[in-house]
Amino acid sequence: MTTMENPAGNTPQITAQAVPTLPATPTVVPAALRPQPYMRLQWNDSVTGAVGYLVVHTLRAGLATGGTRMRAGCTIGEVEDLARGMANKTATFDLPVGGAKGGIDFDPKDSRAAEVLERFCEAMRPWIDSHWVTAEDLGVPQHLIDEVFEKLGLGQSYHAAISRAADPAATLERVRNGLNAAVDGGFLLGDVIGGYGVAHACLAAAVSWGQSPAETTVAIQGVGTMGGAAAYYLHEAGMRVTTVADAAGTLHCADGLDIPALLDLRDGFGEIDRARLPDGVEQLPRTAILGAEVDILVPAAISYAITPDNSYDVRARVVVEAANAATTPEAEAMLAGRGIPVVPDFVANAGAVAWAWWLLLGWVDDTPENSFDRLRTIMHTKVAQLLAAWTERGVTPRDTGHRWADEPAPALAPVHIP
Known part of the structure; x- marks a missing residue:
């Protein structure tokens, strides 16, 4: 049965992070007042x-x-x-x-x-x-x-x-070729492009502090498609991924985890085989991921992972949302009050949907470097703007992002797909 309703480059490290002295809390809009x-x-x-x-x-x-x-x-x-x-x-x-x-x-x-x-x-x-x-x-x-x-x-x-599309058969072929383009690590472009964007949201945050990847630590909750790809590209960039979590628990190594080795141990549901863990990996409770002592926390598993009940466990300098709606509005307000900004999902993990439409529109093809270059440039620009507004004016990244999203859309002609 179906029912329907229609309502109305590396930079020298700095020793101190610039943070707003009176951080603005996110605007929590009552459900009744949100656009339907x-x-x-x-x-x-x-x-x-x-x-x-x-x-x-x-x-x-x-x-x-x-x-x-x-x-x-x-x-x-x-x-x-x-x-x-x-x-x-x-x-x-x-x-x-x-x-x-x-x-x-x-x-x-x-x-x-x-x-x-x-x-x-x-x-x-x-x-x-x-x-x-x-x-x-x-x-x-x-x-x-x-x-x-x-x-x-x-x-x-x-x-x-x-x-x-003007030529549906050609567009279908372009889409399939793009999704199935091989990239380093034995992955497919369509599987990793979203996580690549998340990784560069994290790298952009480090750049905003004047901190190199090698001097930056990160924890990732979830190592499925999005979280696993983010972990892989952060590891490739030289960032120290010290902590990851899946449904079975949290894995930790202060010197940095061997991410490619762990990803090879995943099953079809993004869970790592504990029986084959490399030496030196510490096993912790699943909830330990949120309290990891890292620069960047990436919730990449379920929605509403960070709540008012556990937000005080967070020790990171910034939260970068790889999962959709990873932080509740109330928890985000509590984090902001402690000086911890949240880079929202609709920026940090939007690389997958943006890339899919670039591919549909013919703006990128099945050459991975073209897609990576375009997404990396745009992600670094947007995250830099979000964090500049936070450090300089105390405006939360979500509020800045909402202002971008709420700008009047131009009148659109029918979408032209070649």
Whole structure:
């Protein structure tokens, strides 16, 4: 059953970090006063009892973009928050598309998960066919959602945009070539581009302190697609990743973890095999990750990981959100009060969606260096601006980002996809 609602270069290290003496707390807007989504859909699976949601926060030129997640306990409120975040991402990165999100309340480890995803996509087909461009998210890898789209005769999960192209076959080929382009480490470009952007958000933060990567430490909660790629590229850049966490617990080495070795030990759900850990790795409780003594904390696992109850555990100088909605508004206000800024998800992890649209629009191709260069330049510029506003005027990064996102959008002609 489906129901619908339509409401209204290295720099010498400095010895002290410039922080605002009276940091501004983020603006916490009551839910009743937030802009309402353009549309909400709910789907109920008669086979398993799973419940799925599609929330379209904004439409631009008839299109909205946002991944589909699957996790036990997913709620409509969560999907609304994520759709709002997607709208912020597309606006902040000047993409000609609105924001949306799909979510399914079901365990992705259940043997029936792929069938549930297929039935959800079939139910959402009117939107998938013409308006909603989706992709991977928590619990739904890109290869799985693409397999579902193939079964439905839709080719690939960017179908709603590809079908508008002047040459859909050529655009589909460009997208597939880009997603499957090989990069160093044995990875695919489409799997790592988002984490690459997060890594450079972290590197930009270090640059803002005048600190080299080798002098900077980082902890990463979650080593799946996003967190794992961020860890890999930070390690490659020379930053010391001392602490990582997955669902089984926290791993720590003060001298820096061998990230490539740990990533090779992951299973399909982003969990590291403890039986084959390298020597010198300390095993800690899962919650220890938030209190790691590091410069940068990267929550890259679940939404709402940092809450008022655990925000005082955070010891990092800055939080860089790789997971969507990783910090609750109340927790972010508490962190700001302690002088700890949060680089918001709709900037830090927006590299994946920005790159997908650059690829669709033909602004990048399947040459990884072109994509990396473009994303690195833009991410460093944006994060530098966010942290400058924080250190110089006490304006939180989220408030600065919201001002970018809230700027009136230009009148858009129909999206031209070559």
